[in-house]
Amino acid sequence: MSLVWLQVGQCGNQVGQEWWELLSGGASEADRYPYVSRNGIANAICVDSEPKVVRRVQRLAKNVSFRDSNLIVGRTGRGNNWAYGYSGVCVPPEESLLDRAMESFRREVERRDCYSGTVLLHSLCGGTGSGLGSRLCEEIRDAYPAGHILSVTVAPHDTGETPLQHYNSLLSLAWLQRYVDGVLLFQNDDVMRQATALSEKKTQTVSGVQPAVSLSAMNSHIASCLAGLLCPVQTLRTQSSVSLGMEPWELIRSLCPMPALKFLHTAQVCRRGTAFWDRVTSSLLQTIPRVSPDGRLHHSLSALAVVRSSQSHSFLASQDAVLGKLKQTYRCVPWNPSPVDCWIDTQNVLDPACRSHSLTVSANHSSAADLMIRVTRRAQAMYSARAYLHWYRRYGGEDEDFTAAFHTLHSVIEEYHQLGQA
Structure with missing residues (x-):
């Protein structure tokens, strides 16, 4: 058992909930490896600044149990603020989410026969998913440099979810570029279109009326895509049909041969x-x-x-x-x-x-460059007007964080634009 599954923030845990329901619903024991051990305990850590979603994951997952020590919850949210989530500011005597999460992570790594990597689920928008997710990537890379990190990242709707989403997305994307090996990028607008298409085929609709697509249906679609990619396949099994549990890492090796290009x-x-x-x-x-x-x-x-x-x-x-x-x-x-x-x-x-x-x-x-162009343009307009920057400085955010993030994403955009030039 070599993999650690890490869910961070409300979005990461909601997608994770759909993943565990899918995996525990009809999947065989072979299909659940390496995500669930033979005793039915998930090789997972669930982290959020509020307890509601994590407790729901624990309650609804069938045939899968979670270690109580791996359910890391705080008392208050992170205000959709990347800097607040990243800095780990807490009110004594509450121990920081970062310290508690890394301690649980260390214990999970020690349970592995040979730790090979982490799959991280989070969003670009919320304070916990973007900020704490970025910090965890940085800490895990520093503590376990030989292990892979595959990020499952959900980008917000283009029309806007919070006034800080462009700053949060800018900083989080830059951290992912620096510290992870591959990013399975799901954009909410694309996910909604695909979930809508599935809903139209499954239900009879009134002419001219689009069926409503729930958040759960969108999360279920993301989890289905993950299962399609990451569950064991016969191609990567031994002659005795034993899964090596290498799907996430073979995916990285196959799709991300160049460190500068890693968005999928x-x-x-x-x-x-x-x-x-x-x-x-x-x-x-x-x-x-x-x-x-x-x-x-x-x-x-x-x-x-x-x-x-x-x-x-x-x-x-x-x-x-x-x-x-x-x-x-x-x-x-x-x-x-x-x-x-x-x-x-x-x-x-x-x-x-x-x-x-x-x-x-x-x-x-x-197409990942399209998202980055939108994010950098809107974040740059806000940054030039000095809008909302005091909210980030309050929790240790600095101008250097923004300028470095702009530079990082501009470099990635240029690399993707050069792909079509033979």
Whole structure:
């Protein structure tokens, strides 16, 4: 057991709740490794500045239990302020969330036969998810430099959720670029569109009326994408069908070969009945952003397709055509000799109770630059007007944090823009 699962903030724990419900609902013991030990205890730490969401995760997860010492909760929120979450300011005699979380993390690492890395769930928007999530990345990288860090990051709606979201996103994205190995980036607007499309197919709607999409449905879609990518696959098992639990780290090695480019776009399609893989692939590719707002064509450094189906034999017959279609639509760079990798499993953990199949594709895609451009432009406008900066200085935030973050994201944007230049 080599992995530590870390949920931070309200968003991270809500997505985590859907993940554990999916994993404990119909997944076999082999599919739950390395996230759940043989005695049913999750290899997870849940951290939040308020107890409500963490207690709900503990209560609703079936067939999975959590160590009480790994449920780290505070007494008050972090005011949607990155600096407040990052600094760990607390009122005595309350021990800081950071210290308590790192102590639980240390104990979890010591329980591992050989610690290999961390999967971190958090958001860019809230104070705990963005600020404390950034600090934990920094502390874990410093204490365990040989371990991988894979971040599952949720970006806020473009129309706005809090007045500080652009500052929080700017600083959090910069910290992720510095300290983690890969970022599975989910943007709320994209997740809502995909969840809406799923809802339209499952329910009969009144003409012209869009079905309401709940927060739970959006979180469930993110958790489904994670399960599609991170649950064990036959491709990475030994000849004796023992899972090595290497899915998160093989994903990083496959999709993030260049340290400067590590932000991943994920899409997924699930179907029941006979698998027509050409249709499944076409349906998935409709959700891929192909052009930036300024008309720049998007490109991919690399892509990974994960197929889960009892009808995997039918996929093998059309594998070359499917992967060729993915390579073309994702506009994989010509200088990467093997831009598309493929994993296959003969069971669909996302829908194990019926004849079903799924295709999950994650790509190191230049659409991440679109988010960074929006964030930096809006944060720069606020920063130039000196808006809200006193809220950050109150908790130790400095101008150097902002200027360094702007520089970091501008560098990443430029790297992604150069992808299409052969």
